Amino acid sequence: MTQDFYTQPSVSADDGAPLGCPVSALGAAFNPFTDPYLSDPYAFLAEARRDEPVFFSPEINHFVVTRYEHVRDMLVNTEDYSSRMAQSPIQPWPKEAVDLFAAENFSLVPTLSNNDPPNHQHVREFLKDAFTRKRVKWIEPHVRRLVNESIDKFIDKGKVDLTKELLYETPARVLFTFLGIPDDSIDKVKVWSQGRALLTWGKLPDEEIIASIPTFIEYLRFCHDLVDELEQNPGEDYTSEMLIKLRDEKPEGFDKTRLIITVFGLLMAGHETTTNQSGNGIRTLLEQRENWEAICEDPKLIPGASEEIIRYDSSVISWRRVAKRDITIEGVTIPKDAQILVSLAGANRDERKFKDADKFDIRRKNAIQNLSFGMGNHYCLGAPLARLELVIFLEELTRRIPSMRLVEDQTFEYSPNTSHRGPQSLWVEWDVD
Ligand code: HEM
Numbered sequence: 001m002t003q004d005f006y007t008q009p010s011v012s013a014d015d016g017a018p019l020g021c022p023v024s025a026l027g028a029a030f031n032p033f034t035d036p037y038l039s040d041p042y043a044f045l046a047e048a049r050r051d052e053p054v055f056f057s058p059e060i061n062h063f064v065v066t067r068y069e070h071v072r073d074m075l076v077n078t079e080d081y082s083s084r085m086a087q088s089p090i091q092p093w094p095k096e097a098v099d100l101f102a103a104e105n106f107s108l109v110p111t112l113s114n115n116d117p118p119n120h121q122h123v124r125e126f127l128k129d130a131f132t133r134k135r136v137k138w139i140e141p142h143v144r145r146l147v148n149e150s151i152d153k154f155i156d157k158g159k160v161d162l163t164k165e166l167l168y169e170t171p172a173r174v175l176f177t178f179l180g181i182p183d184d185s186i187d188k189v190k191v192w193s194q195g196r197a198l199l200t201w202g203k204l205p206d207e208e209i210i211a212s213i214p215t216f217i218e219y220l221r222f223c224h225d226l227v228d229e230l231e232q233n234p235g236e237d238y239t240s241e242m243l244i245k246l247r248d249e250k251p252e253g254f255d256k257t258r259l260i261i262t263v264f265g266l267l268m269a270g271h272e273t274t275t276n277q278s279g280n281g282i283r284t285l286l287e288q289r290e291n292w293e294a295i296c297e298d299p300k301l302i303p304g305a306s307e308e309i310i311r312y313d314s315s316v317i318s319w320r321r322v323a324k325r326d327i328t329i330e331g332v333t334i335p336k337d338a339q340i341l342v343s344l345a346g347a348n349r350d351e352r353k354f355k356d357a358d359k360f361d362i363r364r365k366n367a368i369q370n371l372s373f374g375m376g377n378h379y380c381l382g383a384p385l386a387r388l389e390l391v392i393f394l395e396e397l398t399r400r401i402p403s404m405r406l407v408e409d410q411t412f413e414y415s416p417n418t419s420h421r422g423p424q425s426l427w428v429e430w431d432v433d
Contacts, residue, residue, distance in 0.1 A: 027055040030064060032318075032341075033203040033416035041317060041421075042358065045346040054332040060090055060418065062320070062339045063332070066346030068353040068371070070329055074321050074342050076376030078117055081321040083378060085339055087114040087265070089199060090320075090418055094206040100213045106220050111262045113269070113319075113378060120377060122253030126245070127262065130238060131384040142177060143389055146170050147396045155400065159407065159429040163279050167426070171274035171389055178270075178385075179263060180230050180237030185222070192219040193268050194415070201419040223264040227256065239263060270382055274389045276315035276422020281306070281390060282397070283426055284313055284360055286406045291362050296402040299395055305362035306390045311370035312360045317345035317421045319374065341418060347371045403431040 026048060031037060037044050045066050048055065053067040065071055074081045093101075110116075111123050129135070150166045160166075172186050181189070195215050198204055204212070227239065234240035242259055245251075285292040285305070295301045321340045326333055334340060348370045349357045361367075373380035380386070397404060407427035414421055 023058050024052055024055055026052045027057050027064075030055070030057045031059050032057075032418045033059075038414045038416060039412065041345055042349055045343060045349060046358075048343075049346055049350060052332075054329050054334070056332075057341070060341065062090075062341040063323075063334050064341045064343060065329070066343045066350075068347040068350035071342050071344065071347035071371055072375055074340060075319075075371065075374050075378065078377060080324050080327060081340070082116050082324055083114055083120070083321060084110065084116055085114065085322050086320045087200060089209075090201050091203050091209075093199075093209050097206075097210045097213050100210065101217065104217050104220075106217070107257050107261075109258055109261055111258050111265060112381065113265065117377070119253050122251065123258060123262070124377070124381075126249075126251050126254045127242070127381065130381055133384070135238075136384045136388055139174065139178065139385070140388060140392070143170070143174050143392050144396065146173050147392055148400075151396060151400055156432060158432040159427070162282065162426045162428050163275070163423060164425065167275045167278045167282075167393070170393075171271035171278075174385070174389065175266065175270040178238050179226075179266060180235045180239045181226060181267075189219075189222075189267060190271075192216075192222075193272050195219075196268055197272060197417055197420050198415065201417045203416055219267075220260075220264060223260050223267065227260045227263060231256075266382070269380075270385070272420055272422075273315050273382075274386050276420060277310065277386060278390055278393045279422040279426050280313040280315055281309035281394070282428075283406070283412065283423055284309060285394075286404065286428065288360055289405070291360065292398070292404075294362065295394060296398045299398065301362055302391055302394045302398070303387075304364075304367065306387060306394065307367040307370070308360065308362050308364050309390065310372045310387075311348045311354070311364070311367045313421075314344055314348060314370070314372035315422050316372060316419055318343045318419050320419075344371045344374075345421075401430045404428050405430065 030044070048064065048066045053070065054063060054065050057064050065074060110119070112120065112127070115123060147166070147170055150170060154160045154165045168190065169186060172190055173183060176183055176186065192215060195212050196219060199209065199212050199216060227243070230237070230240045231243050234243060239259070246254065246256065246259060285295070291305065295305050319342045321342055323334045323336055323338050323340060325336050328334075348354070351357045353369065354364070354366065373383040405428065407429050410427045412423040413425070415424065
């Protein structure tokens with residue numbers, strides 16, 4: 001296991017402020033785990049972009065960066081910024097949790113999103129065929145069938161929580177087919193993933209962190225066992241294909257342990273994100289209903305609308321980097337080894353890049369320049385699959401339930417998490433003949 005996983009780099013004075021840098025009022029007010037930020041991060045981010053585009057947050061011991069040009073540079077510039085902490089707990093674990101985890105001796109070697117060059121390139125090169133155009137085409141009918149099977153089950157009800165009945169399970173089932181995981185593991189993997197998201201990007205009391213460690217370990221063990229099983233009995237899935245490629249090619253910088261951790265990573269990255277993205281998108285389309293009606297009337301607008309959804313209300317609102325040297329931006333010096341919360345949501349609403357950035361415009365020409373999937377070497381490996389799933393959800397829902405609308409007076413809840421964002425439930429209703 002790498003020490004970095006749970007050891008926070010220390011650049012702070014005793015009061016939590018980085019050495020020599022006073023905490024501003026805006027920095028002190030930033031709390032990504034509570035309202036109003038949780039239910040609407042955009043108002044705060046607009047203020048930060050305007051007044052203090054780089055500020056220090058004592059709440060999370062990170063610098064926060066919100067303008068497009070700075071965020072983009074941090075994503076692509078691997079000389080000055082490291083990804084090594086991207087999967088580490090944002091809130092340090094208490095010693096008891098660290099000891100419990102360390103006792104299991106799991107190797108959490110960096111693979112993709114928390115890896116740096118040169119090893120990141122080796123791993124990425126080995127895994128690069130994951131979502132080729134061919135494979136995405138292969139999986140498309142499967143996604144469409146699963147979506148329609150779920151719609152068949154609830155279409156006569158006239159009112160459902162769409163998250164629960166459709167958006168929660170479908171991306172997981174798609175990913176399971178892809179990775180070679182039996183469908184009957186969905187419930188436990190979903191629960192594990194949500195727990196893991198909170199352990200990594202959330203804020204929990206120490207007792208809850210400690211209590212979550214056995215589940216975290218169970219999740220890792222599940223991935224080990226899966227890879228062992230597929231090594232013995234390969235299927236037609238991606239994991240089996242990678243195991244065979246591994247045996248035949250013996251690549252530099254990649255081995256079975258890294259494959260296990262990759263599966264562990266994909267199991268989180270590959271469905272929570274899409275569940276949340278679809279929830280955000282459908283909520284926005286129905287709240288600004290003329291857009292829903294436009295795509296019902298003209299489905300050719302759906303791919304463009306999906307891209308605007310991904311820009312306007314991403315399911316991954318921030319990511320992380322570590323400064324490799326002292327770097328001064330907009331008069332603020334980020335010291336070497338300081339952690340940075342890179343606000344993708346802040347960048348996506350930056351007026352300097354997107355005209356009328358707070359307007360949801362499904363015909364926006366440059367929506368695709370959003371940073372929701374990152375940019376550069378770490379650009380999201382699953383972006384083609386995520387886009388496909390969102391488009392298919394919208395195509396099938398508008399085709400089959402055009403009268404769908406939001407149930408009035410519902411409140412949308414978001415889990416206290418710096419990075420992953422989507423409504424926990426989404427109640428919709430429609431006319432039933
Ligand atoms: C709307 C849905 C999704 C969003 C918004 C999203 C967003 C992101 C972001 C922001 C990154 C980090 C980029 C960086 O560090 O610069 C990332 C990386 C990654 N994502 Fe996604 N993602 C989504 C769906 C998926 C899916 C469906 C999969 C897999 C099936 C996936 C797999 C990955 C992987 C493996 C990486 C690491 C790539 C690397 O570091 O080389 N993601 N994603």
